Amino acid sequence: MVTETTTLKKKDFQSDQEVRWCPGCGDYAILSAVQAVFPELGIPKENFVIVSGIGCSSRFPYYMNTYGFHTIHGRAPAVATGLKLTRPELSVWVVTGDGDGLSIGGNHLIHTLRRNVGLKILMFNNRIYGLTKGQYSPTSEVGKRTKSSPVGSLDAPFSPLSVALGAGATFVARSVDVFQPHLKATLKRAAEHEGTAFVEIYQNCNIFNDKAFSYVSDKEARSEDVVYIENGEPLLFGREKNKGLRLSDGEFEVVTLGEGGVTAEDCLKWDEARKNPALAFQLAQLDGGDFPTALGVLRCVDAPNYEQGVISQIRSEEESHGDATLQDLLYSGDTWEVG
Amino acid sequence: MVTETTTLKKKDFQSDQEVRWCPGCGDYAILSAVQAVFPELGIPKENFVIVSGIGCSSRFPYYMNTYGFHTIHGRAPAVATGLKLTRPELSVWVVTGDGDGLSIGGNHLIHTLRRNVGLKILMFNNRIYGLTKGQYSPTSEVGKRTKSSPVGSLDAPFSPLSVALGAGATFVARSVDVFQPHLKATLKRAAEHEGTAFVEIYQNCNIFNDKAFSYVSDKEARSEDVVYIENGEPLLFGREKNKGLRLSDGEFEVVTLGEGGVTAEDCLKWDEARKNPALAFQLAQLDGGDFPTALGVLRCVDAPNYEQGVISQIRSEEESHGDATLQDLLYSGDTWEVG
Amino acid sequence: MSTETKEKDTQAKAAPTVESVDDVVVRFAGDSGDGMQLTGTQFTSTSALVGNDLATLPEFPAEIRAPQGTLAGVSAFQVRIADYDIHTPGDAPDCLVAMNPAALKKSIGDLKQNGVLIVNTDEFHDRNLKKAGYEVNPLEDDSLAAYRVHKADITTMTFRALDEMDLDSKAKNRSRNMFALGMVYYLFSRPIETTIEWLNQKFAKKADIAEANIKVLKAGWNFCEITQQFQVRYEIEPAKLQAGVYRNIMGNSALSIGLVAASRRSGLPLFLGSYPITPASDILHELAGYKSFGVSTFQAEDEIAAVSSAIGAAFGGALAVTTTSGPGLALKSEAINLALMTELPLIVCNIQRGGPSTGLPTKTEQADLLQVMFGRNSDSPVPVVAASSPSDCFFAALEAVRLATQYMVPVVLLSDGYIANGSEPWRLPEIESLPDLRVEFRTEKEGFTPYMRNPETLARAWAIPGTPGLEHRVGGLEKEDVTGNVSYDPANHDHMVRLRADKVRRIANDIPPVEVVGSESGKVLVLGWGSTLGAITGAVNEARSKGLDVSRAHLKHLNPFPKNLGDVLRRFEKIIVPEMNLGQLTMLIRAEYLVDAQVFSKIEGKPFGRQEILERIEQTLEG
Amino acid sequence: MSTETKEKDTQAKAAPTVESVDDVVVRFAGDSGDGMQLTGTQFTSTSALVGNDLATLPEFPAEIRAPQGTLAGVSAFQVRIADYDIHTPGDAPDCLVAMNPAALKKSIGDLKQNGVLIVNTDEFHDRNLKKAGYEVNPLEDDSLAAYRVHKADITTMTFRALDEMDLDSKAKNRSRNMFALGMVYYLFSRPIETTIEWLNQKFAKKADIAEANIKVLKAGWNFCEITQQFQVRYEIEPAKLQAGVYRNIMGNSALSIGLVAASRRSGLPLFLGSYPITPASDILHELAGYKSFGVSTFQAEDEIAAVSSAIGAAFGGALAVTTTSGPGLALKSEAINLALMTELPLIVCNIQRGGPSTGLPTKTEQADLLQVMFGRNSDSPVPVVAASSPSDCFFAALEAVRLATQYMVPVVLLSDGYIANGSEPWRLPEIESLPDLRVEFRTEKEGFTPYMRNPETLARAWAIPGTPGLEHRVGGLEKEDVTGNVSYDPANHDHMVRLRADKVRRIANDIPPVEVVGSESGKVLVLGWGSTLGAITGAVNEARSKGLDVSRAHLKHLNPFPKNLGDVLRRFEKIIVPEMNLGQLTMLIRAEYLVDAQVFSKIEGKPFGRQEILERIEQTLEG
Numbered sequence A, B: 001m002v003t004e005t006t007t008l009k010k011k012d013f014q015s016d017q018e019v020r021w022c023p024g025c026g027d028y029a030i031l032s033a034v035q036a037v038f039p040e041l042g043i044p045k046e047n048f049v050i051v052s053g054i055g056c057s058s059r060f061p062y063y064m065n066t067y068g069f070h071t072i073h074g075r076a077p078a079v080a081t082g083l084k085l086t087r088p089e090l091s092v093w094v095v096t097g098d099g100d101g102l103s104i105g106g107n108h109l110i111h112t113l114r115r116n117v118g119l120k121i122l123m124f125n126n127r128i129y130g131l132t133k134g135q136y137s138p139t140s141e142v143g144k145r146t147k148s149s150p151v152g153s154l155d156a157p158f159s160p161l162s163v164a165l166g167a168g169a170t171f172v173a174r175s176v177d178v179f180q181p182h183l184k185a186t187l188k189r190a191a192e193h194e195g196t197a198f199v200e201i202y203q204n205c206n207i208f209n210d211k212a213f214s215y216v217s218d219k220e221a222r223s224e225d226v227v228y229i230e231n232g233e234p235l236l237f238g239r240e241k242n243k244g245l246r247l248s249d250g251e252f253e254v255v256t257l258g259e260g261g262v263t264a265e266d267c268l269k270w271d272e273a274r275k276n277p278a279l280a281f282q283l284a285q286l287d288g289g290d291f292p293t294a295l296g297v298l299r300c301v302d303a304p305n306y307e308q309g310v311i312s313q314i315r316s317e318e319e320s321h322g323d324a325t326l327q328d329l330l331y332s333g334d335t336w337e338v339g
Numbered sequence C, D: 001m002s003t004e005t006k007e008k009d010t011q012a013k014a015a016p017t018v019e020s021v022d023d024v025v026v027r028f029a030g031d032s033g034d035g036m037q038l039t040g041t042q043f044t045s046t047s048a049l050v051g052n053d054l055a056t057l058p059e060f061p062a063e064i065r066a067p068q069g070t071l072a073g074v075s076a077f078q079v080r081i082a083d084y085d086i087h088t089p090g091d092a093p094d095c096l097v098a099m100n101p102a103a104l105k106k107s108i109g110d111l112k113q114n115g116v117l118i119v120n121t122d123e124f125h126d127r128n129l130k131k132a133g134y135e136v137n138p139l140e141d142d143s144l145a146a147y148r149v150h151k152a153d154i155t156t157m158t159f160r161a162l163d164e165m166d167l168d169s170k171a172k173n174r175s176r177n178m179f180a181l182g183m184v185y186y187l188f189s190r191p192i193e194t195t196i197e198w199l200n201q202k203f204a205k206k207a208d209i210a211e212a213n214i215k216v217l218k219a220g221w222n223f224c225e226i227t228q229q230f231q232v233r234y235e236i237e238p239a240k241l242q243a244g245v246y247r248n249i250m251g252n253s254a255l256s257i258g259l260v261a262a263s264r265r266s267g268l269p270l271f272l273g274s275y276p277i278t279p280a281s282d283i284l285h286e287l288a289g290y291k292s293f294g295v296s297t298f299q300a301e302d303e304i305a306a307v308s309s310a311i312g313a314a315f316g317g318a319l320a321v322t323t324t325s326g327p328g329l330a331l332k333s334e335a336i337n338l339a340l341m342t343e344l345p346l347i348v349c350n351i352q353r354g355g356p357s358t359g360l361p362t363k364t365e366q367a368d369l370l371q372v373m374f375g376r377n378s379d380s381p382v383p384v385v386a387a388s389s390p391s392d393c394f395f396a397a398l399e400a401v402r403l404a405t406q407y408m409v410p411v412v413l414l415s416d417g418y419i420a421n422g423s424e425p426w427r428l429p430e431i432e433s434l435p436d437l438r439v440e441f442r443t444e445k446e447g448f449t450p451y452m453r454n455p456e457t458l459a460r461a462w463a464i465p466g467t468p469g470l471e472h473r474v475g476g477l478e479k480e481d482v483t484g485n486v487s488y489d490p491a492n493h494d495h496m497v498r499l500r501a502d503k504v505r506r507i508a509n510d511i512p513p514v515e516v517v518g519s520e521s522g523k524v525l526v527l528g529w530g531s532t533l534g535a536i537t538g539a540v541n542e543a544r545s546k547g548l549d550v551s552r553a554h555l556k557h558l559n560p561f562p563k564n565l566g567d568v569l570r571r572f573e574k575i576i577v578p579e580m581n582l583g584q585l586t587m588l589i590r591a592e593y594l595v596d597a598q599v600f601s602k603i604e605g606k607p608f609g610r611q612e613i614l615e616r617i618e619q620t621l622e623g
């Protein structure tokens, strides 16, 4: 008995659990986007599994009427890997936070990425530890004053996408909680990727780090200071699409179309599937300051998928020793009989 | 009483412990290079501390007549961080392996790098787990047959320098066990860096992964297939220095000087201190195949040093509440007297 | 509360009589947005300054901001004030303030018969009633008949009081907790000045907010006076506490200050390596604020890095501390053994919470005793010290530091969510009375070997990097005694395993014997450890005052046990061990002394009440 | 070895007499480059095929390749062969082969008085003597007078045997172990054919190497025959073992095969999540070779990922296993509690080694019992099963799987370095005799709730992703019973903590009672667990044959204990518990049954000898 997937609706993915995030939390918007995208993926409902760690964001599975596993702090990618390796037909999504995924769980994250296990990893980056009531996180900016850094934090933050690319990620993308159409489109792209898809989602924590992403999500900023990446298109931005990113001596510079004869042609045409991830890495580093922030799919390359490799090794071994029985196994090696 | 540092000799750093690596192991050469470099750093002998994890490489401290800490698997960067934060005047060196540092210890490594704690991290990369007798490691190539991967490993390897750059490293370099002058020069550069210096050292494990780096260290390869990075110089290589790396559309290509009018000027002049680490990242990715392997200092930038930040926060707080006594602390808040 | 009516005010017709009571328990309960923690804290401070003895029990929702109006969103603060020496925040409130239906629903079961109930009627509308799961409005049926109900339109009156102020309605609404506080101040005859002062200070930069809060606070008080809400008002005399300077202190705060005190007394700089986790995070927060005392705090990437960094700091000669709760402790266990093997001093503070796994993060429990005793590979004993009350956390910290530095060993300090967040008045000690914890590093080259030992304590010498001539290596492989060289020798290993155990065992010579309170022998002994002290003390006192043959003893040292413990235990016919776990101390006692100690388990995420222990004593005496 | 002289060969003048012995212990010792493990294994295989009972004890250096010629570099392999049912590899060798001075130095203390000593004199040159710490050549003073010393220029003779072969001297040198093996085969009257066959097979592609080895093997044999080295040769008759098919098996191998068998018997695919660690890595290696049985092995980035991946696989419906040793187990403890809380089946194999911390990685110990019992936050009992011999690892694996899947709980399987690497002949079971472990997943929607339970076992239903209509969420927060919803309710928590304990306790109804071997009651009971079985059996058998009043019992289940254990213990006046730790089972027994059990500790990184247990029995009976 397989659920008719074509008839699935958003509300099929809403669980009966009361949602317990703070009113105004960006997590609501992400939940809504995910619930809207899942019915469109053509996957039977019972084949979705959401695996999370610990944090506000990690309460996500409770609100999704799918299989779900609220694991322990930082370990969701590892739990999800075991699940995916043994049940490759499932659609396994990992929900994590900037603390869960990059602080305690950083190692599992980078290893999952390098192995290219077919998981969809959504990192809700609010640049703070929400659940433990407001300590700085590995993505908090230097100088941030929090409960645990009363005179300002000293730790240089990670750029999550750079970490992912450094680890060898085959799909990295970035979106924003409140940019619903963009977020949904990005989630769909992630769902379609064969290997590990890593999506950083800027998420507002209105209680402990309100407006952390206003430089991207403010009304003005969203049209002026964001470069929305379209594969195969030049990197243009600004309300009038009159600014662009051009390479000069291997590095990006901001140019204005028309000035000094610059045309859209001069701006880098984005290729998400380049073999060398260095340009995606460079683009990931642009986040505020003199440069626009890049949103969308920065990298998407085909690469061998880990669980398929596992399965095919097993299949081919089964074929070559196909009829091995338990009896054979037990009675293998040097045996002798005592009469 | 401070030891006269100027009179230190190599043998002052040789401990009385019998060295217990396999005969022929590349670790011997690295030990010898370190023992040769330490006396030249102008640091009192008693101020050196070597902190290691677990692995063949991690036995290093026993053979150095300095303070040493052979900790537990993967945790050396964390132990060293605690030491350095409380004793910034010490010269703290971390010795780790590709398994110790990138497998179990990957998280501590990337966090140490992003914080820019003043540690010198030497990763002996032999692309194998030596001490546990030969399982594949996070730097082993795909398809490697080992005890734990009898039909070939499926895991795409890390590029250690890319991981480090993705984490925000301020100093990354690469050298080879048997390239003694190059290795010594690289170690000296690492010693001079204020923040975290990450040095990957290709190390031959002649027992479990012999000749893994022959594509770099073989007689022919060392002069033909290696680009030795010199800051401020164009990226040239080959015995005749007649080949070079040129940027084209943001990516490296190999060119031959003289062909099609190419000159050394066309090749990228290396700047180890670029703000954006993307070019170093790209160079790090080149390792064999159609491209030469880059050795030397890929990146070295000034950035705030973590332990100095910690100390100066403490100093400035001490100054502003300088005369706070234990009495003050105890009797602070709302107190009342019962009498 | 036992009362004694005084006719203080007989002029006005319906004016309340004033009763003097010796002991009263008040609970403020409301939505998490209602500021109940703050309200409770103010009531506590005021009462402390009045001179009462007191104890508090805050209760937070598990969520940061649980949905408004729901049961999950209820935040409560219970405080008990008395004119004598008390030990617990009380079993059941005499007075309950319920700011909404959910708060009422969650707390009403605890309110004493005939207790005072103050409700904010404005919040008892259909939506809220539904959220709380009420089918009928409890204010409108007779379900509250057993209580003295005082209905007040608190929200409406708050807005009315601020009618003329130019504030948005959100800000106005937020001050309604002050109305309730005003009412309770009136009811218990407390001065409102302390709170007014505090408001002025807190909102020094937002004078209008301060003014609004003060207005509402007064309005609450006046409302009671004018409407003569209460037939009886209460007075609680100052407690006859020992002379001295007092402050109200929470356990985590006392622990933090204790560590700073230990740093000063030892002359060692304090280093904390930690990773946030409920309910231990506040220690990190507080110590992060003590940079002016030379404290460095390092928020690590995880618990393993946290403890490892502390071990590195200890190697370097710092007073090294790591703080966590159960799941974090599990992660630290491998590294704690490194400190054990390298014989470095390390303080591991474990603030226990409900488990297993993520469990009940915001609830209390004392179920990590066996974990700290045995949760490491191989035979690896460490000293264990447990704090028994909020202020005792201060002394426990000093004791943990003393043992760690004198014996060169990692020491576990156990506290729990109850005492970590609970508070009590603390008579501040004289600085000079604190133990001298001075430490000497080894500097002499002559005769130095890394594992040379003090023959009495078996502590090895602490020789830190930077000391010329003492260069040496330590590590997690088995060490040859004295030389510290790596050794695979069978006899040496056997020797070292026993030596490490012996070192901890010898501490028994250096700690006070356990004291029996009550008779030195008899029918029943109630043996406790940690935060059960208050409830046990209350119960045993009461039982003894009833003439029952019961005594009590409380352990501060869980490993090793005080030397006289076996003798003490054998002098009683029966031993009851109240524990917020399935019987962890009980097991240790039984194994060690072969006495038939019986656990009294309560594993509900909340502390024992005096009453339930009393009942168990009575049953045991009967049975 | 007890001997019985037979005059078999009286013709040649100095021809050796042949004695028939029932039991002989041989140790091959040399540098780690000398191939001693291989030599020992060959001797073992040959003896197995001859039909002897046997037991082996390999001993590796801690280093991969320790410096040649040093004490640290010695590699040894001890094997005991007998014509009757034996239990240990023997306390002291009857025959020692020492390939160099270091090997001699390290082993000579163990050799029996008048034992046979074979030395390779070629290696007794100054440099090697110095490395081994000999001031004088022991072959030249009278320090070996107590033994029957046979000096042979093994290296020289090896080269001579290969004189005409076109091989480099490194390859020639490498075959000298075969010379020693040939000598020992001669001494103990073993056929050399098995080894010849094996060499031909192993070096099928390097015929010259095979030929060289065979030449040298024969040369060793011939050398003895020609020079009449030995005055006595020995014969060991086949053991009268139970009829059946046998193979020689090491513990880690038996464990691996046991897991595959459990996978087949349960119908669940086997998933192993592991991170290499001595002495557990071989299980990962072996299982990685069983892909043809549908086994997937995942070499994770660390132990936490290893156990977590296994938990994910269990959630998905696999037979999920994780393997490790002590320090790795410490790291897994937080995650094991997640499996406990989510009530998922998980097999945690812990192959114990010397600790604490990194300790003695290559040595054996059984000191993680308390860690697996209590090394997790809060009350978190899990079933614990311990294997007692190499072949028993197979059955222990099946039993662990049975409990995990029937009770939906993580189960710990304890083994240790001694049985992991030791071997014994194993009478192979009939497949049909293996337990039926079939598992049914829940598929029925009607009435399903995630924490609904089997009323008998208390196991919750196993409903796996992909099953339509059973979508549900699990996690580490406390769960409401039956519904599985997150619950902060005090009474539910108390209920669930007790329920989880009860579930494990009930397993006692489902395991066999502990058997007493010897008298059912009496003066002394020797109680053991795990790998001490062999030594205890040997010692108790011997004591009883001497007429001493002693019995023994051995525990396979450490949690819960068999139901009759208390009764059994109380029937004896004294209880001795030999343990390779400071008394871990002893503590559990004392606490549970209040009996005065006494530990007999040996923590030397090596197994008990029969003799030392025998002596302790005698002392106890006297004392």
Ligand SMILES: Cc1ncc(C[n+]2csc(CCOP(=O)(O)OP(=O)(O)O)c2C)c(N)n1
Binding pocket: A054, A055, A056, A057, A058, A073, A096, A097, A098, A099, A100, A101, A124, A126, A128, A129, A130, A131, A132, A137, C275, C276, C277, C278, C303, C327, C328, C331, C358
């Ligand atoms: C082992 C362990 N350590 C620490 C914690 C406490 N803890 C829970 S969530 C969290 C951080 C959450 O931050 P993030 O991942 O950014 O999630 P957010 O709440 O911001 O969504 C911490 C430190 C824990 N639950 N378990």
Ligand SMILES: Cc1ncc(C[n+]2csc(CCOP(=O)(O)OP(=O)(O)O)c2C)c(N)n1
Binding pocket: B054, B055, B056, B057, B058, B073, B096, B097, B098, B099, B100, B101, B124, B126, B128, B129, B130, B131, B132, B137, D275, D276, D277, D278, D303, D327, D328, D331, D358
């Ligand atoms: C917690 C823990 N897990 C596993 C091990 C086993 N172990 C020791 S070293 C090692 C890997 C060593 O590889 P690498 O770091 O590359 O060092 P190498 O020996 O190659 O120099 C492993 C898995 C351990 N000692 N501790």
Ligand code: SF4
Binding pocket: A020, A021, A022, A024, A025, A026, A027, A056, A057, A126, A130, A131, A204, A205, A206, A207, A208, C064, C065
């Ligand atoms: S604390 Fe922040 S992240 Fe957490 S639920 Fe509230 S608003 Fe969201």
Ligand code: SF4
Binding pocket: B020, B021, B022, B024, B025, B026, B027, B056, B057, B126, B130, B131, B204, B205, B206, B207, B208, D064, D065
């Ligand atoms: S195993 Fe490899 S890495 Fe280890 S000591 Fe031997 S050669 Fe070196």
Ligand SMILES: [Mg+2]
Binding pocket: A055, A097, A098, A099, A124, A125, A126, A127, A128, A129, A130, A137
């Ligand atoms: Mg966050």
Ligand SMILES: [Mg+2]
Binding pocket: B055, B097, B098, B099, B124, B125, B126, B127, B128, B129, B130, B137
């Ligand atoms: Mg390695």
